[in-house]
Amino acid sequence: MDKICPICNKLYEFKIPCPVCGKIMWEKGRNEEYLDDYTANMAIRSQSGCNHIFYCSRCGKMESICINNVIM
Numbered sequence: 001m002d003k004i005c006p007i008c009n010k011l012y013e014f015k016i017p018c019p020v021c022g023k024i025m026w027e028k029g030r031n032e033e034y035l036d037d038y039t040a041n042m043a044i045r046s047q048s049g050c051n052h053i054f055y056c057s058r059c060g061k062m063e064s065i066c067i068n069n070v071i072m
């Protein structure tokens with residue numbers, strides 16, 4: 001069985017409310033793509049989840065959220 005990230009594989013969209021203002025945040029891509037060199041050095045990749053950046057268009061808050069992988 002494979003464990004995959006539902007966002008990277010476009011299984012469904014995540015609706016993450018902004019912790020500051022409550023607006024639904026936009027998914028901006030994976031940490032590694034967004035921050036390239038910085039996170040590449042941090043060995044952020046884990047087997048259990050995939051880190052994605054979420055951005056709030058109302059207040060500008062950015063959050064890195066670990067999405068649990070699902071078993072296909």
Ligand SMILES: [Zn+2]
Pocket residue numbers: 005006007008009030050051052067
């Ligand atoms: Zn992912």
Ligand SMILES: [Zn+2]
Pocket residue numbers: 018019020021022023056057058059060061
């Ligand atoms: Zn916000």
